Amino acid sequence: MDISPAARHYVRRLLVEHPAIRSYINRDTHPLGMKEEYLERYIHLEHLTYPQLNQLEFIIELHQKIRINEPHQTHQLQRLEQKIFDLLGIELPIAPHSYNTIENSPSSCDWLIKPQNDPSRHEAATLSEYYHYFRKITEVATPHLDKMLVTNYWLLTRPRESWLAKIQVAQFYNPTFKPPDQLLAEREAATLQQWICDFIQHCCRILPSLPRLLLAANIPCQLLWALVG
Known part of the structure; x- marks a missing residue:
């Protein structure tokens, strides 16, 4: 390849x-x-x-x-x-750039981080927004993996925090479900982002191209950043 x-x-x-x-x-x-x-x-x-x-x-x-x-x-x-x-395998030092010389076709990316140099920081987010991300990721992964496998991976990678019990994985397949428009604390948003990252990494054992598929589906870059390693 x-x-x-x-x-x-x-x-x-x-x-x-x-x-x-x-x-x-x-x-x-x-x-x-x-x-x-x-x-x-x-x-x-x-x-x-x-x-x-x-x-x-x-x-x-x-x-x-x-x-x-x-x-x-x-x-x-x-x-x-x-x-x-x-x-x-190229040994090169990190070099400063003005990042304005490469010409590319337009594309979209919801880069939601604050203007600091820490991509793990979060803007105010709601539970409804994260349900949208869960559904979108599930929608992208399911055609390539068995539905039962996708569901099991969501359950397997769910962080062990009691407040996550109210998030039903079955609703990730339900586009008509209306979750509460609850504002998330930064710690809660970070927990959901970690759940998404762990799920994607688990799927990558079988489907290594999943991060690229999600990027093409316009999943926000901040949700994929941790996959860089």
Whole structure:
């Protein structure tokens, strides 16, 4: 398995922007100069397993969405770049960027974090909003996994907190269910986000492409951030 041509192109663009790579290429007498094809020498995928290739594609797509929609989130973007380079086996220092040079087609991403450098922080959220996320994630996962398996994974990964007993997994399949519009405390929202993360990671044992499917379904980036590792 290989990554998509679009993902390879994006990696080459990240490489050509990195100061260390740019400096090296500028000194090189290779006739291709700064052409992106020359950067292929840095992209090695042979050592990656199938789940790692899926993770690489997911991180690339997540970086692209955040860069388009929230370019001021430089800390998150730099961390994603470092993870991409680590997976490729490239030793490069974290470099500052102005994240405005890559041209991409528009896409949407509900990046709900506050303007600090901590993606685990939460804006005020409601239980109704999280029911929507649970239903959407269930909707994406169920066609690829057995419904009973999806239900069991939700139950298996549910945090052991008493207040979560009122959240019925059966309602994740019911689009007409109207949960209370209860405002969540930051700790409660963090607990629900951890539940979602644990569920996705459990599903990834069978369906490694699930994070990418969720990203394509416009699940908020903040709910997927913990999957970066």
